[in-house]
Amino acid sequence: MSTMSSNTPVPIDEADLHAYVDNALDAARRKEVQDYIDRNPQAAQAVAALSGQRQLLRSALSSIADEPIPQRLSLSNLIRERRQQRRWPWQMAAAVFLSLGIGAIGGLSLRDRTAPAGGISALAGEARASYAVYATDNLHPVEMGPQQRAELLSWVSSKLNQPVTVPDLTPSGYRFSGGRVVATEHGPAAMFLYEAADGTRLAVVMRRMAHETDTPMLQHSDGHVGGYAWAVRGLGFSLVGTGRPEALHPLADEVRRQVQPTPSTGANPRSRAMQRVALLE
Amino acid sequence: MASDLLSRVQPLIAALRRYARGMLRDRDAADDLVQDCLERVVSHWDERRDGEDTRQWVFAIAHNLAVTKLRQDARRGVHVAIEDVDESAFMASPSQEHRIRHNELMRALDTLPQDQRSVILMVSVEDLSYAEVALALGVPIGTVMSRLARGRERLQRALDGELGRMARPQGAPVLRRMK
Numbered sequence: 001m002s003t004m005s006s007n008t009p010v011p012i013d014e015a016d017l018h019a020y021v022d023n024a025l026d027a028a029r030r031k032e033v034q035d036y037i038d039r040n041p042q043a044a045q046a047v048a049a050l051s052g053q054r055q056l057l058r059s060a061l062s063s064i065a066d067e068p069i070p071q072r073l074s075l076s077n078l079i080r081e082r083r084q085q086r087r088w089p090w091q092m093a094a095a096v097f098l099s100l101g102i103g104a105i106g107g108l109s110l111r112d113r114t115a116p117a118g119g120i121s122a123l124a125g126e127a128r129a130s131y132a133v134y135a136t137d138n139l140h141p142v143e144m145g146p147q148q149r150a151e152l153l154s155w156v157s158s159k160l161n162q163p164v165t166v167p168d169l170t171p172s173g174y175r176f177s178g179g180r181v182v183a184t185e186h187g188p189a190a191m192f193l194y195e196a197a198d199g200t201r202l203a204v205v206m207r208r209m210a211h212e213t214d215t216p217m218l219q220h221s222d223g224h225v226g227g228y229a230w231a232v233r234g235l236g237f238s239l240v241g242t243g244r245p246e247a248l249h250p251l252a253d254e255v256r257r258q259v260q261p262t263p264s265t266g267a268n269p270r271s272r273a274m275q276r277v278a279l280l281e
Numbered sequence: 282m283a284s285d286l287l288s289r290v291q292p293l294i295a296a297l298r299r300y301a302r303g304m305l306r307d308r309d310a311a312d313d314l315v316q317d318c319l320e321r322v323v324s325h326w327d328e329r330r331d332g333e334d335t336r337q338w339v340f341a342i343a344h345n346l347a348v349t350k351l352r353q354d355a356r357r358g359v360h361v362a363i364e365d366v367d368e369s370a371f372m373a374s375p376s377q378e379h380r381i382r383h384n385e386l387m388r389a390l391d392t393l394p395q396d397q398r399s400v401i402l403m404v405s406v407e408d409l410s411y412a413e414v415a416l417a418l419g420v421p422i423g424t425v426m427s428r429l430a431r432g433r434e435r436l437q438r439a440l441d442g443e444l445g446r447m448a449r450p451q452g453a454p455v456l457r458r459m460k
Contacts, residue, residue, distance in 0.1 A: 015426050018433070022404055024411055053437060054405045057390075060383035061406050064302050065295035072316055073298070075291050075323070082323045 397432030
């Protein structure tokens with residue numbers, strides 16, 4: 001292995017042979033290594049082995065790159081999902097809240113696996129489940145219809161131990177068609193159902209929140225049924241339907257605007273937050 | 282930004298799947314890893330350093346995820362028995378003989394420490410330069426070269442052991458250190 005010609009300026013070693021096989025040498029060095037290999041059968045054999053191994057690896061793995069790429073690895077889908085997550089300015093607001101230690105905001109993403117049980121993510125799932133059972137029921141979707149609104153409200157208010165009103169979505173094209181109390185793992189919830197002229201149904205589900213009592217609006221979906229969920233001062237809301245998120249979002253905003261606690265029940269959330277900020281300083 | 286991201290990362294997905302499969306063997310686990318990697322790429326796209334090479338950056342993320350995954354598996358005692366490996370994970374070889382050889386190769390590759398395996402895959406299959414691999418792994422170039430040399434030597438020994446005399450016509454040339 002020491003048959004190295006005396007006019008070779010830099011001795012050729014194993015690393016050079018690897019680099020030769022990997023095409024990692026500049027032209028001058030490559031020439032030197034080539035000359036060396038030509039004169040040295042053992043080096044030639046080593047290079048042949050290296051290059052054979054390299055070819056074997058490439059051929060063994062090459063077919064993987066020819067397989068169709070699964071849908072879940074679609075880059076454009078991933079980019080779109082990311083954009084939807086980023087669109088909402090409330091994420092910024094939530095970050096400020098978190099950094100000030102205000103509110104029990106458990107997580108910004110519904111996919112957050114550390115979200116507490118019974119939090120906003122659970123509420124979203126319960127709302128979708130209720131929608132799937134009742135909104136698709138053509139015989140008996142509601143316990144009480146729109147004519148029994150007062151009775152319904154007193155029923156759900158007593159179950160939630162909190163006065164509740166029915167959000168009005170008529171201006172957006174959805175007529176109130178009644179509601180019922182539904183059971184969740186985290187206590188009773190009220191479900192109000194709405195229907196558009198074309199028969200499309202929406203549900204608004206609300207229940208008391210033991211965790212994540214004040215949470216900005218989050219989008220949620222299980223692929224077929226989805227919507228938005230949020231919580232204000234211990235009461236959680238979710239609007240669900242089968243429409244596209246862009247179509248449901250303004251409706252969720254409208255519901256949130258209507259159910260915002262009125263000044264008579266206390267200062268509005270922003271000034272309360274401001275007061276708490278002032279206390280922290 | 283999005284079109285830039287799309288045009289620069291899209292062509293890497295096939296290579297990422299191949300690298301992940303080489304590292305993890307299991308098809309679903311490998312695609313999970315690639316998905317995880319792509320999500321990170323999308324969410325951190327704007328945080329890349331100026332002039333950073335996309336391929337090297339993306340492979341660095343994939344590599345770190347693979348190392349984490351392999352460590353977790355080792356800790357939990359997850360082990361893919363050779364008999365359990367989905368043969369189709371490395372299918373589409375032209376012939377039965379090739380398939381046997383490829384399976385033996387993958388088995389031999391499995392016996393390497395992951396740091397040698399990843400360098401071999403990046404250099405031999407993905408055509409990353411030594412410098413790119415060094416940056417992706419966060420190690421000096423000399424380390425890349427020595428892992429490559431040790432890994433290939435070991436792989437060759439494992440292959441010779443696996444294949445015996447049958448697959449190598451005139452006796453396998455065994456690599457030896459030249460210095």
